[in-house]
Amino acid sequence: IIEAVRRLSDNFDFVITSGGIGSTHDDITYPSIAKAYNLPLKYHQLTLDRMNEFVENTPSISSMKLEPNQEAVEARKRMALFPDPSIVVYPNETLWVPIVIINENIHILPGIPRLFNGLLFGFSKYLRIRQNGNDGENFYRRFVKTFQPESFIAPILTEMQVRVKDMGIKVGSYPKWTADKRWVIVSFLSRENNKDKVEELCKEIAEKING
Structure with a gap:
């Protein structure tokens, strides 16, 4: 997970993960992505509140009258233990589960098809807002074409990515x-709002790789 999420986030605008965010020992998506970016894990209080409200208001669960033990409570709370910082979005008000966004483009969703579909469908309105935003919030992308092999230009791209990472530019x-x-x-x-710098980088890389 760690290797894959880093690679995909570096190379694609929009990354979705599916599953691995439940309460059992093999649900490791949140901690793995946190480790990928050296982030701590922190309980998200609003998600805990929504989860508890869902349990209390769901007859098939609340009618069981089971006495919760501490291990069960802690296991359930793991479903609200997110990498911090993160963006937490609730695109479907009928579901307590959020979409958790890391590194601006990694979107963590549950694997249960009904939840996955409901969240992704509801999230489309957020995508439209992000695409139509103002004050430099739109994405700006430029391309440079070269016939040099990728292995030849890799060191140049790696150096450039390190140099511009803190500027919010992905190569x-x-x-x-x-x-x-x-x-x-x-x-x-x-x-x-970074387009001038992107244009400058395009000219620089074009000269270096015969673009």
């Missing part, structure tokens, strides 16, 4: 090919 590379031709697309992704 990615995408190999392409046909039957008789191969090339690489280098991508720069940031917010619109």
